[in-house]
Amino acid sequence: MQGAKTEMAVESQQVQADFARDHARRVMARRLRGFGRSILIHASLIPAAFVFTLPFLWMLSTSLKPDVQFYAYPPVVIPSPFQWSNYPDAVKFITFFLYLRNTLTIAVLATIGVLISSSLVAYSLARIPWRGRNFLFILTIATLMLPFQVTMIPLFIVFKNLGWVNSWLPLIVPHWFGGALYIFLLRQFFMTIPMELSEAARIDGANELKIYYSIILPLSKPALATVAIFEFIARWRDYIGPLIYLSDQEQYTLSLGIYEYQTQYGAEWGLLMAASVLITLPIILLFFFLQKTFVQGIALTGIKG
Amino acid sequence: MATATATANLPRRKLSQGTRHTINGLLFASPWIFGLLVFWIYPTLASAFYSFTKYNGVRNPTFTGLANYIELFTKDEEFLAAVYNTVYFAVVSIPLAIIFAFGLAMMLNAKIRGQVVYRTIYFLPTLVPEVALALVWIFIFTPHNGLIAAPFRAFGSRGPCWLTCAEWARPTLVLLALWIIGQQIILYLAGLQDVPQDLYDAADVDGANFLSKFRNVTVPILTPVVFFHLITSVIGALNFFAIPYIMTGGTGFPANSTLFYSIYLYKNAFHYLEMGYASAMAWLLFMFTLVVTLIIFRSARLWVFYAGGED
Numbered sequence: 001m002q003g004a005k006t007e008m009a010v011e012s013q014q015v016q017a018d019f020a021r022d023h024a025r026r027v028m029a030r031r032l033r034g035f036g037r038s039i040l041i042h043a044s045l046i047p048a049a050f051v052f053t054l055p056f057l058w059m060l061s062t063s064l065k066p067d068v069q070f071y072a073y074p075p076v077v078i079p080s081p082f083q084w085s086n087y088p089d090a091v092k093f094i095t096f097f098l099y100l101r102n103t104l105t106i107a108v109l110a111t112i113g114v115l116i117s118s119s120l121v122a123y124s125l126a127r128i129p130w131r132g133r134n135f136l137f138i139l140t141i142a143t144l145m146l147p148f149q150v151t152m153i154p155l156f157i158v159f160k161n162l163g164w165v166n167s168w169l170p171l172i173v174p175h176w177f178g179g180a181l182y183i184f185l186l187r188q189f190f191m192t193i194p195m196e197l198s199e200a201a202r203i204d205g206a207n208e209l210k211i212y213y214s215i216i217l218p219l220s221k222p223a224l225a226t227v228a229i230f231e232f233i234a235r236w237r238d239y240i241g242p243l244i245y246l247s248d249q250e251q252y253t254l255s256l257g258i259y260e261y262q263t264q265y266g267a268e269w270g271l272l273m274a275a276s277v278l279i280t281l282p283i284i285l286l287f288f289f290l291q292k293t294f295v296q297g298i299a300l301t302g303i304k305g
Numbered sequence: 306m307a308t309a310t311a312t313a314n315l316p317r318r319k320l321s322q323g324t325r326h327t328i329n330g331l332l333f334a335s336p337w338i339f340g341l342l343v344f345w346i347y348p349t350l351a352s353a354f355y356s357f358t359k360y361n362g363v364r365n366p367t368f369t370g371l372a373n374y375i376e377l378f379t380k381d382e383e384f385l386a387a388v389y390n391t392v393y394f395a396v397v398s399i400p401l402a403i404i405f406a407f408g409l410a411m412m413l414n415a416k417i418r419g420q421v422v423y424r425t426i427y428f429l430p431t432l433v434p435e436v437a438l439a440l441v442w443i444f445i446f447t448p449h450n451g452l453i454a455a456p457f458r459a460f461g462s463r464g465p466c467w468l469t470c471a472e473w474a475r476p477t478l479v480l481l482a483l484w485i486i487g488q489q490i491i492l493y494l495a496g497l498q499d500v501p502q503d504l505y506d507a508a509d510v511d512g513a514n515f516l517s518k519f520r521n522v523t524v525p526i527l528t529p530v531v532f533f534h535l536i537t538s539v540i541g542a543l544n545f546f547a548i549p550y551i552m553t554g555g556t557g558f559p560a561n562s563t564l565f566y567s568i569y570l571y572k573n574a575f576h577y578l579e580m581g582y583a584s585a586m587a588w589l590l591f592m593f594t595l596v597v598t599l600i601i602f603r604s605a606r607l608w609v610f611y612a613g614g615e616d
Contacts, residue, residue: 041412048409049426055484056429058452059441071450073458121337130330140337143345147544147594149570149587151348153355153580157362158348177340208329237434239547244575255436259551262440269444276437283432291425298488299495 056280063087063273070269083270090274093265098250099257106171106253107235113176114231115224121178122186123212127198137187143180148240156244170245171238175231182227185300189223190216226297229290233283254279349591355584362580373585384586386561387569390475394565395542398479403534406486407527410493424494428487439551442481443468468552471562478549478563489534496530497523525610532601532609539597543590546571566590 062070063086065079090096125133125140159170193216201211217224242256252260258275287294331338356373358366377384409427413420430438445452446467457464467477500523508518546567555572557564570590574583 038415038417041415041417045409045412045417045423049423052427052430052484052487055438055441055445056433058445059433059437062441062444070444071447073450073455075452075455117336117340120333124330124333128326128330128333130327132327133330133334136334136338139341143341145540145594145598146345146349147540147587147590149544149567149583150352150591151345153362153574153584153587154348154351155344156574157351157580158343160362174340174344176336177344178337183337208333212333233432239435239551240571255434258440259436263554267444272440273444276434276440280433280437283434284429287425287428287432291421294428295424295491295495298491 056284059273059276059280062269063090063277065270067270070267086270086274087278090271090278093271094257094261094275096254096257096275096278099252099254102168102251103236103253103255106168107232109168109172110175110235111228111231113172114179114182115228117176117178118182118227119186119217119220119224120212121183122190123208123216125183126187126190127193127195127211127216128208140180140183144184152244159245165245166247166251167245168251171235171241179231182231185227185297186220186223188300189220193219222293222296223300225290225293226300229286229293230297233286236279236283352584352587355581356588357585358581359579360581360584361578363578366581369581373582374589376582377585377589383557383561383564383569386557387564387566390562390564391543391545391566393475394479394482394545395539397476398482399535399538399542401479401483402486402489402538403531405483406489406534407493407531409486410490410497411523413490413494414497424491427490430484431487435547436551438484439548442548443552446477468563469559471560474559474562478552481548482545489538492530492534493527496527500526528609529611532605535601536598539601540594543567543594 061077061079064082064084065076065086066081066083069076069079124130125137155170156165159165162169164170164173197215198211201215206214237255238253239255239259242253246252246256249257249260254275258272258279261275262272355366357368357370359369359372360366413423433441448454448466448469449463451467453467454464465473468474504522504526505518508522513521544567545565549563549565550568550571553563555568555576557568566586570583570586573579573586
């Protein structure tokens with residue numbers, strides 16, 4: 001009995017030791033496999049990263065090159081000497097500050113408008129129970145499916161009859177009446193705020209405007225920030241809007257101005273790339289500082305599909 | 306007394322609350338109701354009407370029946386080229402974008418170091434304004450001399466003609482479009498991070514290998530993201546405008562191989578002032594978009610997997 005017991009104990013000890021050794025070996029193997037796997041993954045991610053950064057790096061590099069190095073072979077990666085004068089030249093010849101002022105005016109006014117209007121509409125859709133709001137919501141989603149070319153021509157005629165063509169108004173005013181995507185995005189966000197907050201405020205005698213302004217908006221800062229950034233960048237980058245509505249060079253935005261400069265003066269790559277860096281950099285900086293808002297925003301628009 | 310009046314008032318107050326909600330709801334939504342009518346519904350109907358007319362935007366439109374539509378399909382070779390180019394672009398670039406975005410997101414999700422850095426880098430091209438992107442691509446893809454030609458020159462070849470010849474221009478634009486998949490990568494990555502770990506654990510217990518986990522867990526859970534990507538990228542591909550327009554000056558050069566539907570529509574409307582004709586094109590595009598998205602929506606029940614039934 002005793003012997004059997006000790007035998008069993010020894011055996012179980014043996015088993016335990018085997019198990020421990022086995023386990024250690026397995027962990028080791030897994031670690032090695034994990035290490036190998038992560039090397040493999042990095043080996044594919046790094047070339048991809050190189051390819052993705054290439055346009056921007058080449059833009060940056062060319063923006064500092066003298067003319068003779070544009071098409072040099074082998075390609076000149078780090079220009080020597082740095083032709084810093086491309087930047088002041090670009091700013092001067094492309095009338096950068098004029099276009100910057102125009103672009104900022106349009107982008108800021110459109111962003112303010114879209115924030116106010118979309119949040120009011122989203123409040124109505126998410127926080128006020130009224131008949132017909134579902135229908136309005138479906139219509140809102142439906143406009144997302146409508147190609148902009150369908151409304152492009154009649155809108156142009158309308159703005160022409162109003163005398164607004166060749167002004168910034170067609171690029172700003174429509175945004176003061178809401179944007180479908182932003183209404184959708186804010187509605188989804190507003191719906192996550194507990195209804196009890198609104199009900200309690202209503203019992204306390206607060207009207208809807210007060211609830212909207214002092215309860216819902218302060219709780220929705222991340223979503224509002226997302227809308228503001230998306231709209232600002234959309235207006236900053238917008239090309240077809242200014243192309244359709246602006247014909248006077250004094251009114252041009254940066255995108256349109258740089259394109260027009262290229263069509264008029266051709267391949268002055270140093271200046272063109274310097275200007276390109278100047279219009280890209282602000283967005284990249286915005287992205288770096290507000291990365292979380294960006295990523296959340298993109299994920300938000302993708303919810304529900 | 307006080308309670309009595311309060312209860313007596315209750316039904317009336319409740320009723321008036323419903324009305325008040327309706328009034329408030331309409332008031333808060335009024336900017337968008339106005340916007341919908343003026344910027345969406347009216348223009349959509351007006352463009353349907355214009356599509357049956359000859360209209361230069363100045364003189365009153367004259368009704369011509371189906372003439373625009375008939376001309377588009379029977380006489381207009383540029384139109385057919387534009388349709389072909391656009392469909393080609395959509396059919397080739399969308400599956401590639403799905404594969405690349407999904408694949409890169411999978412690798413990023415493998416709990417590797419520097420995930421955020423990679424994600425940022427992949428997202429960069431989507432931030433660059435289209436004008437800047439188009440310009441730098443023109444420069445990089447200059448045949449024989451551009452940066453893209455350098456590896457070919459190393460082997461003594463001059464490389465393909467890229468955007469300057471008809472047979473290469475279309476595939477080149479597809480290639481360029483693959484640069485702008487940062488948003489999709491982020492969406493897939495977010496989707497992957499939502500996959501419940503216990504599903505993988507359960508699969509591990511059943512002895513599933515990587516491939517079967519991928520096929521039976523990862524892919525089904527991500528099908529809603531693929532679905533979203535598919536819908537938005539079909540619409541995006543059909544509206545592809547700024548980049549090819551800037552890169553070719555809207556000419557469709559070479560041999561109409563970069564003449565996309567939106568570019569040809571824009572040219573008809575604002576260069577040739579054929580606004581009726583362009584409206585017919587716009588409505589055809591609308592109908593086509595509707596049919597394609599409807600097909601995708603209908604097909605969704607066959608392949609899109611929704612966790613928890615119908616969320």
